[in-house]
Amino acid sequence: MKRRALPVGVLVGVLVGSFSLPAWALPSFAEVKAAHPTSETLFLDRHGEMLQRQRTDPSVRQGAWVALPEVSPALRSALVYSEDRRFYEHAGVDWQAVASAAWGNLWNTRTRGASTITMQLAGLLDGDLKAGAQGRSWTQKAGQAVWAQWLETRWRKDQILEAYLNRVPFRSELVGIDALSRSLFGKAPHGLDADEAAITAALVRAPNAAPERVADRACEVQQAMARAQGAKADCLSVRLLTGTVLRERRWAASEGDAPHATRRAWNEWRQQAGTGTRATPPQIRTTLWAPLQREAQTLLQRQLRSLLGRRVEDGAVVVLDNASGEVLAWVGSSGLLSQAAEVDGVTALRQPGSTLKPFLYAQAIAEKRLSAASLIEDAPTHIPTAAGLYIPQNYDRNFRGWVSVRTALASSLNIPAVRTLAMVSPEDFAAQLVRLGLPLREGGDYYGLGLALGSAEVTLLSLTNAYRTLANQGRQGPVAPLLASQRGAVGGSAVLDPGAAFIVGDILSDANARAATFGTDSLLATRVWTAVKTGTSKDMRDNWAVGWSQRYTVGVWVGNASGAPMGDVSGTTGAAPVWAGLMRWLHERQPSRAPSPPAGLIAQTVRFGDRLEPSRREWFIAGTEQPLFALGAGGDSGAPDLRPRILSPTTGTILAIDPDIPPAHQRLTLKAEAADVRWRLDDKPLGKGKEVQWMPWPGRHRIEIVNARGELLDSVRIEVRGAGVKTSARP
Incomplete structure (x- = not known):
């Protein structure tokens, strides 16, 4: 059986007599603004300079609080005209619209003129007034009206509109004008033009509607506003724009100069706050130094x-x-x-x-x-x-x-x-x-x-x-x-x-x-x-x-x-x-001095025999110091051996011949300390000078250097291993 609607007078009595709220139950504008939730966290450096913006709440996309003067006039006009044309005239409930509306849709929030912006804001601020799967009950709608009247007695109109713009849900996960403007249009709310404002107003009424329906609604808003001004609206541009913006998300989840560091900082914050914490902090200060962070990034990329x-x-x-x-x-x-x-x-x-x-x-x-x-x-x-x-x-x-x-x-x-x-x-x-x-x-x-x-x-x-x-x-x-x-x-x-x-x-x-x-x-x-x-x-x-x-x-x-x-x-x-x-x-303006030696160190001048390295002052752990470092028994006497030595190869070197590599590419370079020496291989002359080339063959070999008088200066023994070398196949 169809339910009969109550007369308007009875409902007014209910509103006046049954929903009286104490003044302390109503939050102030300052309290609502201060408690504004956001899905974004700003990560600051050690001095408070912003480094990175990071989305930290995956359940919703909600930006920073936007003051009303920072919202474009085109959007303010389109929203008021679309949702509540008598917004600046009524005291929370538009009784003129209520009286002229059919009882069946009197408290339907989708009916323009019945549910005011102030009433909608009341529903956004009080969780008990949130619509269920079947919409709001009549008691919830009545509660909205009472809340709206209380709001109007304690908040200014500009505060009501500002709070509404920051709390109203738009499409999908987007809540508030900052998230919508940056996600759909890639700009701040103050930059929205007439077409973008019409699309935004249309999304308030039908946030998850198909693009065609949103475009139709945006066109209606533009035409109605144009008629009120005695003009005509061309809907072609707004229709084209609607299809484009609803397919894209232009607000990146992260932007700034320290994405990896802030990810780590966020994990540290969550561990500190506890696993049960769901609140997203609007700001987190880090130990990073923003100018240095940017310089490091610039130098690396360059x-x-x-x-x-x-x-x-x-x-x-x-x-x-x-x-x-x-x-x-x-x-x-x-x-x-x-x-x-x-x-x-x-x-x-x-x-x-x-x-x-x-x-x-x-x-x-x-x-x-x-x-x-x-x-x-x-x-x-x-x-x-x-x-x-x-x-x-x-x-x-x-x-x-x-x-x-x-x-x-x-x-x-x-x-x-x-x-x-x-x-x-x-x-x-x-x-x-x-x-x-x-x-x-x-x-x-x-x-x-x-x-x-x-x-x-x-x-x-x-x-x-x-x-x-x-x-x-x-x-x-x-x-x-x-x-x-x-x-x-x-x-x-x-x-x-x-x-x-x-x-x-x-x-x-x-x-x-x-x-x-x-x-x-x-x-x-x-x-x-x-x-x-x-x-x-x-x-x-x-x-x-x-x-x-x-x-x-x-x-x-x-x-x-x-x-x-x-x-x-x-x-x-x-x-x-x-x-x-x-x-x-x-260190452009900051000095860096060498550290002072700790206790237990001794500085001592050392010499190297065999002309290995120049003398120098060296640091030692106490008990390891000595004045001379040289090779062989003679070196310990302090009289360095000045005879030239073979630098390469050294005694005990084992070489392997690769049969797959041509012999000419397997030559060994023999190196000595001095240029005025003569080389001998297995007692046979090999060459003169500081370096000579030798093509090794399997066996044990003795390599020597002698002076012009044939006196032995140094010798090494090496071994060469490997089979015969393959000859290259001809084509």
Whole structure:
């Protein structure tokens, strides 16, 4: 049976007598504005400057509160004309519209003129008045009317319209004019024109209608407004625009300069707030420093553009404060230059190459196995392992003979590092790396001697923090949270001997010591005190530059997120320019002084026999100092042996002939210290000069150098293995 409607007079009595609300139950405009929810969180730097906007509520899309003057006049007019033409005349309920409307749709919110903007706002502010699946009940509609009248007595009209525009639901997940304007039209609300305003007004009445229906409704709004002004409206443009904007979403979920860092900061905030927290904070302050963040991003992108054509597109940068462990810059990718921009290069596992060597030498020095002046042979070597012979090579395929630890580390020579790891043992070195905070997945026996050359995988963040341990003379502490609210002193513990850490830093700051590999004018030589190490992984898949100054530790990785090898890009040509640029920027007006030596170190002048290296002043852990470093028994007497030596090959070298390679391409270069020598092979003349070429053949051989009088200066014994050489097949 059809339900009879109540007379208007009875309903008015209900409104007056049954829904009286106390004044304190009504929120003020200021309270509603202050409690405005948003799906967006603004991430700020340490000084309050905005770095990133990130959508953090996936259930709704709601932007910032928009003041009424910031809404275009076209939209204000279209909305009032479409939803409530007597908005500025009534007191919350349009009784004239109520009296003239049919009782069957009197309280239907879709009926223009019956449900006012103020009544709709009341329904948006009070959850009890929310419409159900069958619409609102008559008691809810009556409640809307009472709320509306209360609102009108305490709020101004401009406040009511402003709140309505910020709380009204539009299409799909979009709530509020800011989200709608940016998502559909790609602009702020103050920029909406007449066509866009008509579409917006149409979406209030039918938010999820088909595009054709929305276009029809927008056309009706335009025509009605035009008739009121004695004009005509052309609906063609609004119809074309409607079909376009309803198919797109132009408001990106994230935009700014620190997408990866803010993602981590958001996860930290959620952990701090608790898993049950659903509220989205409008702002989160981080420890990042916005100018530095942008400079790091700019330098990285500029460097990768300069490497165009060398098959490299990704990179990452992190900058830490030495004292606090706070993250000052976190660039996770190269952005638009990358095909995997979502991958965070700061936390991705990659092979570190030679950047692990400083920790290896620090451990050997701390254990008093070596000092900075100890001599290690840089020569071809074959090390038996369970998997077969391990034959390490230097990056440039050259060998330098006997070198000091200072030269070996600063010039990043591989073979001395492998020899040092053999002294320390892979298992003990792996344990040391774990104490430094590096996330090794396996033990030292798994990596073997290749661990000296970076065969394990680490993250840029953990590696940079490990270098921060060197900057802090052996004290290791965790990276501080990105949330500025958790800033403060971060504790640490001693995991490296402070003297060994100091000596390694002194070596890595020595431009002369690295000259053999990098030259004296490389990018690594900064105008202020810094210590730095580069590294390149196998097949040039990763390259690194990590180092520190008095206050900052900077880590840079360059490579491909896919793991694809680069084209002739090393640590010095890939990551080092970014590292050097950041150090230059950080210390443009801030000095960086060398650290003071800790207790237990001794400075002493040392000499090297056999003319191996120039005399210098060197640092030693007490008990390891000595004045002379030389080869052979005679070296210990303090009288250096000045006879020229054979630099390459060295005694014990084993060569293998490859039968598939033509003999002319397998010649061995013999090198001596001096040019005025004569070479002999198995007592037969071979040539003259500092270098000669020899095509090896199988067997054991004795190689000698003699002076003009035929006096023996030096000799080595080597072995050549291999079968006969195949001849090339002719076509």
